[in-house]
Amino acid sequence: MFGLALLLVAVSWELYKWLGPQDGGTVFGWSVLPRANDRAMPHVWEMLARYAEPERRDTGGPIVLVVAAGAWFSLRLALAGFVMGTLVGLALAVLMARFRVVERGLLPWLVLSQTVPLIALAPLVVSWGGRLHLGAFEWPRWLSAAVLGAFLAFFPVAVGTLRGLTSAPAASLELMDSYAASWRQTLFKLRFPAAVPYLVPALRLAATASVVGVVVAEISTGLAGGVGRLIIEYAREATADPAKVYTAVFGAAALGLLMAGFVALADFAMMRNRPREAIE
Amino acid sequence: MNAVDVRNLSKVFNQGRPNAVAALIDIDLSIEPGEFVSLIGPSGCGKSTQLRLIANLLEPTTGEVLVNGKPAGQARLDQDYGMAFQQAALFEWRSVAKNIELPLELKGWDKAERRKRALEMLDLVKLPEFGDALPWQLSGGMQQRVAIARALAAHPPLLLMDEPFGALDEMTREHMQDELLRICRETSTTVVFVTHSIPEAVYLSTRVVVMSPRPGRITSVIDVDLPPERDVRTREADAFFRGVTEVREALRGIGPAGSGGAP
Numbered sequence: 414m415f416g417l418a419l420l421l422v423a424v425s426w427e428l429y430k431w432l433g434p435q436d437g438g439t440v441f442g443w444s445v446l447p448r449a450n451d452r453a454m455p456h457v458w459e460m461l462a463r464y465a466e467p468e469r470r471d472t473g474g475p476i477v478l479v480v481a482a483g484a485w486f487s488l489r490l491a492l493a494g495f496v497m498g499t500l501v502g503l504a505l506a507v508l509m510a511r512f513r514v515v516e517r518g519l520l521p522w523l524v525l526s527q528t529v530p531l532i533a534l535a536p537l538v539v540s541w542g543g544r545l546h547l548g549a550f551e552w553p554r555w556l557s558a559a560v561l562g563a564f565l566a567f568f569p570v571a572v573g574t575l576r577g578l579t580s581a582p583a584a585s586l587e588l589m590d591s592y593a594a595s596w597r598q599t600l601f602k603l604r605f606p607a608a609v610p611y612l613v614p615a616l617r618l619a620a621t622a623s624v625v626g627v628v629v630a631e632i633s634t635g636l637a638g639g640v641g642r643l644i645i646e647y648a649r650e651a652t653a654d655p656a657k658v659y660t661a662v663f664g665a666a667a668l669g670l671l672m673a674g675f676v677a678l679a680d681f682a683m684m685r686n687r688p689r690e691a692i693e
Numbered sequence: 694m695n696a697v698d699v700r701n702l703s704k705v706f707n708q709g710r711p712n713a714v715a716a717l718i719d720i721d722l723s724i725e726p727g728e729f730v731s732l733i734g735p736s737g738c739g740k741s742t743q744l745r746l747i748a749n750l751l752e753p754t755t756g757e758v759l760v761n762g763k764p765a766g767q768a769r770l771d772q773d774y775g776m777a778f779q780q781a782a783l784f785e786w787r788s789v790a791k792n793i794e795l796p797l798e799l800k801g802w803d804k805a806e807r808r809k810r811a812l813e814m815l816d817l818v819k820l821p822e823f824g825d826a827l828p829w830q831l832s833g834g835m836q837q838r839v840a841i842a843r844a845l846a847a848h849p850p851l852l853l854m855d856e857p858f859g860a861l862d863e864m865t866r867e868h869m870q871d872e873l874l875r876i877c878r879e880t881s882t883t884v885v886f887v888t889h890s891i892p893e894a895v896y897l898s899t900r901v902v903v904m905s906p907r908p909g910r911i912t913s914v915i916d917v918d919l920p921p922e923r924d925v926r927t928r929e930a931d932a933f934f935r936g937v938t939e940v941r942e943a944l945r946g947i948g949p950a951g952s953g954g955a956p
Contacts, residue, residue: 584782590750591776591853592799593769602795606786686786686827 423457430454455656463656480664487627487639488668494562494623502570510578527568535633558636562626566619573615577608613680620672628665640664694762696851696883697724702756704742715908716742731886731894731901739909740887741855748853774851775844779859781836783828790824793843814842834865852884895936903943913943
């Protein structure tokens, strides 16, 4: 199914390239249709062929290795961001589920936090991080990008988990009460397991959000080595070498897919024993 | 020592606010060990509230509740009672045996002991081969059996049940009633049973407590004149019909049942 969808995207790309106006379509001076010429829209096979050619003209190994190295670098940042975001999200959800007043006070701020553009936040995080010296600990540059990934990732986890933690049926909660179970016992034996079906889609969102966060953070903080940086570098060469930027773009997309794949595995492991029609 | 002692009990929800509701007033009830007492009445008569007060899931506004001679709160901490609801409320992520082990786990029993007791309980409710099954693989009646096994796993002397068979079809229901009587006889458990059904109350009980709404109170207590051993023939006996008629008349005395069922 996924292969078919990929093929459809490639076909429609080529179809537009064949039918679309070479210099773009304008209506009353507004350009509404993208240009279909070779410089704006290289052929799919040109993009693929570009992977085998060297990064700089006539020197070094094929660009696929450069992109792969960049994607590996970004993957580690995204994973770090994902883990941090998930832990923070879980902690916030537990706090909000435990104390109604925290939920009422905190939830609007969490929503608000997601409206702050990442581009505006990135330089701030870098400069705060740069000023942070905890003993021997020096804030590494890559950590800023991971933190920005976490910033996008924590939100779906916090909201999804909160919903899940409060989804335990009244009878189950009364049952735990009748056993004089502590809040902690109820949390681990009832609320968390009941939250798992809500957690899975939240983690999927968080995984892709952490990739977006890291890629954008690399671009806006000028962190070298990752796939985000490659995208911005290659985009500058788009006139001379239009297929080049797409090699990096696909690298970033593959990264997102890989992260979503990890979550799908986790989903399979966690939902093994559940009735299929549970939720979603 | 009585299994349950309820003295001068009342419960007002939202007390001191404009929307205050008197759910129960002047409740006095003593239940001896080995009795099977049903609470019956129209919606809003406070029968479920009374059960929750005995279970200490709610705090009384006035009066006191003793379970096994202890204050209800202490009895809850000691797991002196087991509870079963209309929804079986099994945890879907746990196997049947693990569901039964839940109260023991919370009490800190060790793993082998827990498993041993769970298997005993599965034998008791006649589901010996279902320990590793998952709850959603069982029928509604089987799920209720598991819920009963879980409620009795710690061998509490008292079982509190809130319309446990309300969601079952008639045939399964009658079968479950026989099973419940057998289990209680084998374990000599005292039962307080909330129900909407007059025949169910009469068939199961040694005493039927009839309650009226607004505010909830006890209007009559009817001793059921049936032998302790009950079976299919009991359901067709004259004494059974006399009991049903007596309860029905006691309920009629307090006006028509409110619309809809209690949740």
